[in-house]
Amino acid sequence: MDLHIDADELASCVSCGLCLPHCPTFRATGEEALSPRGRIAAMRLVQNDGEPATDEFVHFMETCVQCRGCEPACPSGVPFGRLMESTRSTLADAHRMTPWWQRLGFRALAHHRLLLAGSSMLALAQRAHLVPKRLGLSRLPLRRPKPIAPTAPTTDADVWLFTGCVMDAWQRDVHADTAKVLDALGITYAIPGPGGGCCGALHVHAGLEAETKRLAENVMRSMPGSAPIVVNSAGCGAAMKDYGHLLDTAEARAFAARVQDVHELVAAHIDRLEPRKHLGRIVVQDPCHLRHVQRTHAAVRTVLGRVADLVELDDDGVCCGAGGAYSALQPELAGQIRDRKVASIERAGGGVVASANPGCSMHLAAAGVRTRHPMSLLAEAL
Ligand code: SF4
Ligand code: SF4
Numbered sequence: 001m002d003l004h005i006d007a008d009e010l011a012s013c014v015s016c017g018l019c020l021p022h023c024p025t026f027r028a029t030g031e032e033a034l035s036p037r038g039r040i041a042a043m044r045l046v047q048n049d050g051e052p053a054t055d056e057f058v059h060f061m062e063t064c065v066q067c068r069g070c071e072p073a074c075p076s077g078v079p080f081g082r083l084m085e086s087t088r089s090t091l092a093d094a095h096r097m098t099p100w101w102q103r104l105g106f107r108a109l110a111h112h113r114l115l116l117a118g119s120s121m122l123a124l125a126q127r128a129h130l131v132p133k134r135l136g137l138s139r140l141p142l143r144r145p146k147p148i149a150p151t152a153p154t155t156d157a158d159v160w161l162f163t164g165c166v167m168d169a170w171q172r173d174v175h176a177d178t179a180k181v182l183d184a185l186g187i188t189y190a191i192p193g194p195g196g197g198c199c200g201a202l203h204v205h206a207g208l209e210a211e212t213k214r215l216a217e218n219v220m221r222s223m224p225g226s227a228p229i230v231v232n233s234a235g236c237g238a239a240m241k242d243y244g245h246l247l248d249t250a251e252a253r254a255f256a257a258r259v260q261d262v263h264e265l266v267a268a269h270i271d272r273l274e275p276r277k278h279l280g281r282i283v284v285q286d287p288c289h290l291r292h293v294q295r296t297h298a299a300v301r302t303v304l305g306r307v308a309d310l311v312e313l314d315d316d317g318v319c320c321g322a323g324g325a326y327s328a329l330q331p332e333l334a335g336q337i338r339d340r341k342v343a344s345i346e347r348a349g350g351g352v353v354a355s356a357n358p359g360c361s362m363h364l365a366a367a368g369v370r371t372r373h374p375m376s377l378l379a380e381a382l
Pocket of ligand 2: 014016017020074075076077
């Protein structure tokens with residue numbers, strides 16, 4: 001089967017194994033087949049040697065969290081994320097992964113009212129103990145604050161504030177806190193127009209390439225002009241920064257260059273803030289899509305270091321097992337990976353954990369960890 005992986009990129013792995021200690025599925029299981037090197041070897045067998053894409057092969061691919069912790073560790077610069085995206089897209093096109101019910105769920109993310117209604121129903125079902133615990137879902141809000149209002153017309157605003165789909169349904173309070181921080185900095189913001197509600201991050205993980213491209217085009221149309229696009233979800237920011245590669249157009253590359261994680265923006269202006277409160281010790285957890293993909297996790301420390309004593313984890317930023325929809329689709333492995341993260345948090349002394357990604361914070365919260373978004377912590381200190 002042709003997995004449509006670039007031949008040079010597939011050949012670039014020298015099988016050194018330096019990535020293995022950075023791979024959460026390898027660390028949790030000790031299985032070579034569930035490591036980056038093992039997965040690349042399996043891809044080569046299928047794409048280069050004509051081996052069949054067996055159910056076992058699909059399992060090796062589906063169990064990858066797509067955290068990309070293997071990329072910064074790799075001396076050969078293997079772009080593992082792209083290898084995995086091409087593989088998953090091929091498998092999904094052949095209906096070997098992402099069954100119809102999952103596709104239906106992913107499609108709903110682009111219909112915001114439907115998503116909000118579905119989310120409220122799920123929250124009710126949780127209260128009635130109808131949601132299986134093994135899904136590891138943290139407590140969803142029954143009520144959510146009003147949507148944040150723009151502080152400037154779309155043509156004049158300093159930045160666009162991307163609000164997203166799941167983030168807006170489950171963590172709208174983080175948008176309100178982000179708005180407070182932008183206000184304190186004197187930065188005005190506009191909210192995306194119609195169609196700008198879902199960036200496609202979860203779709204690309206699921207191999208739904210055509211759907212991802214459609215969503216990316218909608219998002220680009222929803223935030224015209226040249227103002228920077230500010231994102232407070234690490235996973236969404238990483239996906240939007242990749243639109244140039246995804247769509248391969250000059251317009252998409254220009255759009256992607258405008259995308260900033262909110263901590264990058266706030267860190268650049270941190271001296272303008274005058275906090276009124278010190279928050280004490282805060283443990284910092286790095287979402288993979290901030291640390292390994294956007295590589296902007298230092299900005300979180302610049303921002304929070306102004307208002308708290310930061311405590312680092314001792315696990316070199318290994319994934320927590322959230323991985324977008326991974327925690328729901330691979331609950332057992334996601335739970336094992338999370339156990340290791342929780343142990344690292346406990347070794348650090350526990351307490352409040354700052355996490356800049358909704359998936360990570362909800363996955364950890366479901367295990368009893370007290371998580372808060374860095375923007376919420378900063379807003380409190382202001
Ligand atoms: S993306 Fe993450 S889970 Fe997948 S192989 Fe790389 S390190 Fe392992
Ligand atoms: S992906 Fe990179 S680090 Fe991992 S085995 Fe291949 S060359 Fe070595």
